[in-house]
Amino acid sequence: MRVKVMRPIFKPEHSNPDFVLYPYHIFHLRLFYRRLGKSDRVLDYFAYVDLYRLGAERGDGFIELYEWDVEGNKVMEPLVGYDEAEKKALESAITWGNSRVISWWLPRIEVVRHERAYKVFWIFERDGENLIMDSLDGKEFRLDSLVGKDGRKCRGPFCR
Template structure:
């Protein structure tokens, strides 16, 4: 099955597990009393198991052909993930723009993507940060 994978910074010849995320490219348009509207771009990576939201610099994905057994199941649906991404984007934008109005929110792109965790020699390696965690028996 073909899936989008968040481009790994760390590649190891090992077994792997794919961890589910939803990725959103959001545009916020703030109306202001004086001057032109202020437009901000926000990239949200929503963890579909623990419901955390991380801000990214862009959408960096690769398409992989994987066995379905390597994919962890989502616990968070798309509606909840989208709501959390928009809430995170607006909170981030409100800290940067002074406006009396709620911003106009546009979701320009959304997709399901997976983060790679490498499994080797009793350890799990995070493919983005390079962190190493010992597997417990």
């Protein structure tokens, strides 16, 4: 299957690590604020909505995306649909915008761009220990801290 992937920044030094793709929906939103006695304000907001746990993070821009051809078992299925993700992005944008602009009115919001994309989590072994690396911040986690040693007790977002 062909999917859009957020450009990995970090990759383990392992020669050929495995990976899992974690679902997000990225939004570029433009907020238009009317203000009494002042000029109107226009703000751009970038929301990264986690389609597994329904959380939203603010980004500095729209991350570069690559298209990868991958096997379906490498892709985590989202638990959140587009409508819920868009609602979460809009709520996050309004909260952020209202902390920066004083206005009697809620902003008019335009969706400039949106894409479903996946964050790469590298899976590799080092010194006999199975690890997972976040490709955007380089943080490493022991696999058994997310999944029980028997492989069935799932305590993290990588459970399938």
